[in-house]
Amino acid sequence: MPTKKISSETGxxxxxxxxxxxxxxxxALVFANTKRSAEKVAEDIAHKIKTNDKKLADLGNSALKxxxxxxxxxERLSRCVxxxxxxxxxxxxxxxxxxxxxxxxxGNIKIICATPTLAAGIDLPAFRTILKxxxxxxxxxxxxxxxxxxxxxxxxAGRPKYDKFGEAIIAAATENDKKKLHxxxxxxIPEDIYSKLAVEPVxxxxxxxxxxxxxxxxxxxxxxxxGKTFWAYQFMDMEKLSxxxxxxxxLLNGWEFIQYQKDDFxxxxxxxxxxxxxxxxxxxxxxxxIDPLTAYFFTACFRNxxxxxxxxxxxxxxxxxxxxxxxxxRTGVKEQEKVQEHLLKFSSLLLEKEPSMHxxxxxxxxNSIKTAMMLQEWINxxxxxxxxxxxxxxxxxxxxxxxxxDWLLYCSxxxxxxxxxxxxxxxxxxxxxxxxxxxxxxxxxxxxIEGIGRVRARKLFTNKIKDLKALKNTNITTLSQIxxxxxxLSVKKQIGQETKEIPKGKxxxxxxxxxx
DNA sequence: GGACGGTGAAACTTCAGGTTGCCTC
DNA sequence: GAAGTTTCACCGTCC
Numbered sequence: 001m002p003t004k005k006i007s008s009e010t011g012x013x014x015x016x017x018x019x020x021x022x023x024x025x026x027x028a029l030v031f032a033n034t035k036r037s038a039e040k041v042a043e044d045i046a047h048k049i050k051t052n053d054k055k056l057a058d059l060g061n062s063a064l065k066x067x068x069x070x071x072x073x074x075e076r077l078s079r080c081v082x083x084x085x086x087x088x089x090x091x092x093x094x095x096x097x098x099x100x101x102x103x104x105x106x107g108n109i110k111i112i113c114a115t116p117t118l119a120a121g122i123d124l125p126a127f128r129t130i131l132k133x134x135x136x137x138x139x140x141x142x143x144x145x146x147x148x149x150x151x152x153x154x155x156x157a158g159r160p161k162y163d164k165f166g167e168a169i170i171a172a173a174t175e176n177d178k179k180k181l182h183x184x185x186x187x188x189i190p191e192d193i194y195s196k197l198a199v200e201p202v203x204x205x206x207x208x209x210x211x212x213x214x215x216x217x218x219x220x221x222x223x224x225x226x227g228k229t230f231w232a233y234q235f236m237d238m239e240k241l242s243x244x245x246x247x248x249x250x251l252l253n254g255w256e257f258i259q260y261q262k263d264d265f266x267x268x269x270x271x272x273x274x275x276x277x278x279x280x281x282x283x284x285x286x287x288x289x290i291d292p293l294t295a296y297f298f299t300a301c302f303r304n305x306x307x308x309x310x311x312x313x314x315x316x317x318x319x320x321x322x323x324x325x326x327x328x329x330r331t332g333v334k335e336q337e338k339v340q341e342h343l344l345k346f347s348s349l350l351l352e353k354e355p356s357m358h359x360x361x362x363x364x365x366x367n368s369i370k371t372a373m374m375l376q377e378w379i380n381x382x383x384x385x386x387x388x389x390x391x392x393x394x395x396x397x398x399x400x401x402x403x404x405x406d407w408l409l410y411c412s413x414x415x416x417x418x419x420x421x422x423x424x425x426x427x428x429x430x431x432x433x434x435x436x437x438x439x440x441x442x443x444x445x446x447x448x449i450e451g452i453g454r455v456r457a458r459k460l461f462t463n464k465i466k467d468l469k470a471l472k473n474t475n476i477t478t479l480s481q482i483x484x485x486x487x488x489l490s491v492k493k494q495i496g497q498e499t500k501e502i503p504k505g506k507x508x509x510x511x512x513x514x515x516x
Numbered sequence: 517g518g519a520c521g522g523t524g525a526a527a528c529t530t531c532a533g534g535t536t537g538c539c540t541c
Numbered sequence: 542g543a544a545g546t547t548t549c550a551c552c553g554t555c556c
Contacts, residue, residue: 034531036545090533115532135542137531142542145532289537324537333529392530400534410538450541 091394212286257282
């Protein structure tokens with residue numbers, strides 16, 4: 001096998017390879033196994049680069065300004081980008097990710113150090129992929145990643161339009177390691193693919209959907225349908241499948257999402273052929289595409305809520321109990337106390353039964369409390385840096401959670417509407433809006449205006465402009481001092497006070513704000 | 517003698533990601 | 542399993 005020597009400048013293989021790639025005028029992706037490690041490698045490479053490119057400096061600044069107040073992560077990214085290096089993982093905000101991807105394609109950014117985010121989905125080929133570490137932490141300790149994933153990452157090497165070939169390089173720590181990795185990955189065979197259809201949350205979701213759209217209307221139909229799937233082809237155990245389907249139908253029936261059209265005397269054979277239909281609620285649950293278990297859990301929570309005191313934490317914890325919002329924030333050893341304390345304060349407001357400390361689900365429960373706490377801080381207008389420090393959640397992960405939380409709250413709104421919980425519905429609508437904007441209740445009237453998010457709304461509020469009426473009574477000059485000229489004009493226009501007056505320049509010290 | 521700061525070894529902690537789903541302005 | 546972080550014992554310095 002032909003070999004190639006690369007000069008060792010740093011004593012770290014991944015670093016040396018990355019620097020060499022830049023020297024030969026090419027680009028590389030470095031895959032690391034943790035976010036922290038991806039950031040560290042990027043930073044280490046950036047330290048070795050000497051450049052003062054104006055374009056890169058601008059890019060670095062836009063990476064920094066992706067949020068209204070930059071976090072330490074933004075600052076770190078910005079410093080790297082100024083050297084033509086970037087890190088890329090789920091903790092980044094969409095804007096930053098796009099910036100990095102686009103500028104890698106344009107050739108401005110030479111090296112991206114990434115977690116496996118980049119391996120799937122995104123079309124970002126490079127001359128070289130450098131695989132820093134193929135071990136990853138799992139519930140069973142450290143383990144080598146699947147061959148399929150290795151192929152996914154190494155397959156990013158070689159740009160069809162620019163290079164005749166690409167290089168995928170694994171950095172091995174020792175001779176032994178080298179041998180093992182060679183056997184596992186270079187000579188290895190990719191794993192088989194297994195159907196995940198028979199997992200209960202998936203199965204109950206699809207059975208309900210099939211019934212709701214009238215695609216099937218008897219158990220026999222359902223069995224026929226699943227008999228033609230990859231799952232059945234792979235396992236060929238229709239008896240087991242029939243049992244699981246029975247169980248799912250029983251659950252859906254018990255939860256009142258489906259109903260049988262029964263005769264008075266019905267034997268087992270007849271159940272198989274009797275008509276099954278979704279209820280009104282069941283149909284909506286299927287449309288919303290949430291796990292029926294989640295939907296049922298919401299209905300149970302609403303029943304509880306009607307005879308007890310609730311506040312925003314009640315509903316935040318409710319959505320944090322669901323499978324959809326996972327993974328939950330993990331509660332570290334040192335945070336246990338803080339979370340327990342919070343739990344003690346709010347436990348009377350919870351809508352689910354608190355598991356005992358000795359039950360296995362207690363850990364999830366504590367994590368759901370921590371996640372709900374984080375969301376609560378968000379709607380109390382804490383910024384991203386605070387949430388990063390207090391909850392170890394990065395801006396991108398926060399956005400992702402907020403997105404799911406929004407969807408779940410919408411679902412719960414819909415369910416409360418169908419079940420005629422008018423009062424709860426009003427609360428849920430309010431909470432959803434607060435979560436969307438990350439604001440206290442008092443800012444709700446202001447964020448209805450386009451261009452006004454949490455930051456500007458708070459500015460207005462502290463200037464005693466608390467609602468639309470106050471906005472109307474504020475003259476354009478004052479308003480543009482608070483919001484800047486352009487936004488002020490747009491606000492006035494939206495509340496029906498179009499004005500041609502052009503406010504004089506920006507106030508001293510005026511921050512340029514992005515729409516939230 | 518005691519407060520304080522610096523140092524380094526040992527103990528402890530943490531660790532990827534994402535698709536779809538809904539509505540609305 | 543490895544890297545980063547915290548804890549803690551130990552030592553020297555200064556008042």
